[in-house]
Amino acid sequence: MSDTSLLSFVVVVGIFLSLNPSTLAIFSALLAGSLGKGHSKFERHGVAMSFLLILFALYVTLGAALIIALNALSGDALKNVALGIAAIGALWGLIDVKEYYWYGKHHDISIRLAKTLHHRTVKKNDPLSALLLGITTAYAALPSLGVPLLATSTIIALARPYNTNLMLVFGAILVLPLILIFILSMRGLKISSVMKWKEDSKGTFRLCMGLTTILVSWVILLILNGSLGVTS
C-alpha cells in the first residue's frame, strides 16, 4: 500500500465512519436549539464552530496519541497488540452489523448522559457550552467510534515510516457531514429533515460502520501476515 493508497484508504474509511447516528443527532439538536433560541447568524456560527473544532481536535489528538503509543512498542509487541486490535475490531464490526437488524436492543445511553446532552443542546446554547458538548459527544460516540478509530490508527501506526498527519485528514472527514449539514442549515435546510433522514437511515449507517470496521481489521491482518506492505 503506497502513501496515496493509504491516504485514499483513510479517506474512504473516514467517509463511512463519519455517518455516525449519535454525532449526527447531537449536532442536529445543537443546531435546532440554536435556531430555537433565536440566535443571530453570527451566534449560530460561534456555537457550531466551537462544537466542530473541539470534536475535530479530540478525534485528531486521540488518533495521533494512539499511533504514537503503538509505535512506542517494540516490533513484536506492536504485532501482537495489532493482532488483538484486529480481533476486537472484527467482533465490534459484527456487533455494529447487528444494529442493522435490531437497532438499540441490549444497550442505550445512560439517562444522565441523555440529560447532559439535552441540557447542552437545547437549554444552554452558547459557544462555551458547545465546547463542553463537543467533549461529551466524543465520549458518547466512543462506543461506536472508539474501536474503528483504534483500528484505523493501528493501520497508520503499522506504516513505515508512520505519518500522524493522516489523522488530520481522518478527523476532517469524520466532521465533514456535520460541516455540510451546518452549511445547508444556514442556507435554509430544515433540521427536522436531517433528523428524519438520520432516524430512517441509522440502521444502514451502523451497518456501513460495522462492515468498514471489519474491513479495517482484515487489512490489519493482511499487513501482519506480510500480504500487504504499508508505506507513507
Place this chain on the structure above:
Amino acid sequence: MYASIYASCLSIHEPGAAAELIAEKVTKDVERWIADKSEVTANDIRRVAGGHLSEINPHAGYLYLHHRIMW
C-alpha cells in the same frame, strides 16, 4: 410547553410571529384536551402537543417529538 413549541417552530425557520400564533393555538388545543382529565403524564402532554403541532406544521411536529433521540 408554549416555549418549547415556539422554539420548535423557530428551529424550522418559521418567522417569530407565525411561531407565536402556532404556539398559542397548540397550547389552547392541549388545554382543551386536558380539561376533562383527572391525571396526565408529561409524556401524554408531549405526545398530544406534538400531534396538534404536526397537524399545523409537520416539520415542527417531527422536531418537537424527536429532538431528544440522541442514539
